[in-house]
Amino acid sequence: MxxxxxxxxxxxxxxxxxxxxxxxxxxxxxxxxxxxxxxxxxxxxxxxxxxxxxxxxxxxxxxxxxxxxxxEQTLNRYLEKIKEINYQGSWYFRTVQWENKDKTAARLAQVFGGSPDELAITRNTTESLDIIISGYPWQKGDEAIYAHQDYGSIKNMFELAARRHGIINKIIDIPLHPENDEEIVKAYEVAITPQTKLIMLSHMINITGQILPVKKIAQMAHSYGVEVMVDGAHCIAHFDFKIDELDCDYYACSLHKWLSVPLGAGLLYAKKEHISKIWPLLAPYELDHSNIKNLNHTGTHPVATDLAINDALDYFEAIGxxxxxxxxxxxxxxxxxxxxxxxxxxxxxxxxxxxxxxxxxxxxxxxxxxxxxxxxxxxxxxxxxxxxxxxxxxxxxxxxxxxxxxxxxxxxxxxxxxxxx
Missing domain, CATH: 3.90.1150.10 (Aspartate Aminotransferase, domain 1)
Structure with missing residues (x-):
């Protein structure tokens, strides 16, 4: 045959x-x-x-x-986990909840890049990016750069930072049909000034599907002393790459998109050397963690979703x-x-x-x-x-x-x- x-x-x-x-x-x-x-x-x-x-x-x-x-294969497992958490009740939350979440985050890091103390499970891309934007050590007159094509609510978060901290947002346009990577890199480079602190860019522009040359943009930005935050909402489990090989400083993704995790799971990656300077969006149970946990408090939430990430990873790895x-x-x-x-x-x-x-x-x-x-x-x-x-x-x-x-x-x-x- x-x-x-x-x-x-x-x-x-x-x-x-x-x-x-x-x-x-x-x-x-x-x-x-x-x-x-x-x-x-x-x-x-x-x-x-x-x-x-x-x-x-x-x-x-x-x-x-x-x-x-x-x-159906992962949905059935998810429903079983909901029933199990309901059966175990408060015992689960007060005993193995955090250990299990840490193990899942470590597996995400193993599959998609980064180290376990640089990667956190959040609720979605928006929350992940907002943690960085809201907690960044802005000073009045600092500049941020992003594109008209970027996601609306994230652009609004930069607007709130402008109102609160007096930062200046510089908005660029990404060509729909670029001739080469350098054309895109240049669009960001010409907007940089000595006051520029952070560039946000989409790994994949959500409205067109265009993939941007993140590593080249990050390397260019770093040559000016500028940090790079990446909106990767559509990228994890869509096409093959490792986060830490992109050379960006922060990366965010929604796991309910191409990894097919139940709603309520996202990912935040932050380089170790940057974590301590970001103010948490919500105060953790214990202040001043030395790793990503300092930025990862959400309060009580549907933990079955965290557990379902492992099932989605099993399914993803079965396909390849x-x-x-x-x-x-x-x-x-x-x-x-x-x-x-x-x-x-x-x-x-x-x-x-x-x-x-x-x-x-x-x-x-x-x-x-x-x-x-x-x-x-x-x-x-x-x-x-x-x-x-x-x-x-x-x-x-x-x-x-x-x-x-x-x-x-x-x-x-x-x-x-x-x-x-």
């Missing part, structure tokens, strides 16, 4: 039988020698993974970027970081390459495959983005989100690993019909 027939046979026999992460890992483990880029195009292989998702039949979901809901990255990039290019260059079609994501992965943005001349999203849902049963700010005019398209090329064919068909109308 050749590889394709073997995969097809496996997909058929597995469609209704993979109820646990262990079973999924065993099935997928048979293909560890298959190149990731070859598996990315094999619909039979990915149908195995699709079978683990309970999909709503009302529409094709191409808005996974907000929240990547859980496959590179396989997932290659599949997501393939899905994005599968639909975007079919409409690129067509009349009235506006692709707001760089064509260079290294500058994007699973997320892209597409618009249609003459159709307002929210109306475009409304038409896609009502006329074609395709769910997306309209984006119309910072020079981006279109719908953000975010498939996930369960998405099939047949579903994307429906999306391509819809785009072609709408653009010709």
């Amino acid at each position: 050749n590889k394709r027939d073997f995969l097809k046979s496996l997909a058929i026999t597995s469609a209704a039988g993979i109820t646990s992460i262990e079973t999924l890992a065993n099935r997928l483990g048979q293909f560890h020698d298959f190149p990731a880029d070859k598996l990315a195009t094999n619909e039979d292989y990915w149908s195995i993974i699709r079978s683990g998702y309970k999909l709503k039949g009302d529409y094709i979901n191409l808005e996974n970027g907000y929240y990547c809901f859980l496959p 970081a590179k396989r997932k990255e290659e599949r997501l990039r393939y899905l994005q290019r599968y639909w975007s390459d079919q409409v690129r260059g067509l009349p009235r079609i506006l692709l707001n994501t760089p064509i260079d495959p290294d500058r994007s992965c699973g997320i892209a943005n597409v618009g249609i001349e003459g159709i307002e983005p929210n109306q475009m999203a409304k038409s896609l849902l009502e006329e074609y049963k395709i769910y997306t989100v309209g984006i119309n700010y910072a020079g981006v005019y279109g719908c953000r398209i975010t498939p996930n690993i369960y998405t099939s090329t047949a579903e994307l064919d429906s999306f391509v068909k819809a785009l072609k019909e709408m653009s010709q109308n």
Whole structure:
């Protein structure tokens, strides 16, 4: 039996039988020698993974970027943990709660980079970035740099810092279709002055999916004595990298996105040498920790979510970081390459495959983005989100690993019909 027939046979026999992460890992483990880029195009292989998702039949979901809901394998484990915490009650919170959270944070550091005393589990990207912005040792006249394309609530946090501390915010524009990395690095560099203290940049711009050259920007900024904070909301478990290899000073991510952790889990990384100067957003039980715990107090919260991170990591590792990255990039290019260059079609994501992965943005001349999203849902049963700010005019398209090329064919068909109308 050749590889394709073997995969097809496996997909058929597995469609209704993979109820646990262990079973999924065993099935997928048979293909560890298959190149990731070859598996990315094999619909039979990915149908195995699709079978683990309970999909709503009302529409094709191409808005996974907000929240990547859980496959049944991890959802079942999460529900078990909720029941277990409810059973153990206060005993759990007063005994093993912190030990378990520390172990989970240490595993996140092992998988995604950094050391355990530099990485904390927060509630989401916004909280993680706000901890740094609100606690930074600002002085009146200090400057911060960020982009128009950055996430709105984080820009608002810088505005609050300006009102409170008298800092100056300098806002730049990121080119939608840069010719090279240097063009992006230069956009930040020309805004730096002797008063600049901190640059915030998006690892992946959430409205377009463009991946920025974080390490090059960080190295440039450090040459001026400027620190770099990275909004990585869409990056962990989306494409393969290590946080500490980016050379940034602070990094934040939402684990409920591409790692598919239940809502209420985020990640904050801060270099050891910077932690002591950041004022905590909430006072910890014990003041003046020497590590990231000093910034990580949240009060009583749903601890089952923290525990579910381990299950999401088990699932992620069963699939493989590179396989997932290659599949997501393939899905994005599968639909975007079919409409690129067509009349009235506006692709707001760089064509260079290294500058994007699973997320892209597409618009249609003459159709307002929210109306475009409304038409896609009502006329074609395709769910997306309209984006119309910072020079981006279109719908953000975010498939996930369960998405099939047949579903994307429906999306391509819809785009072609709408653009010709």
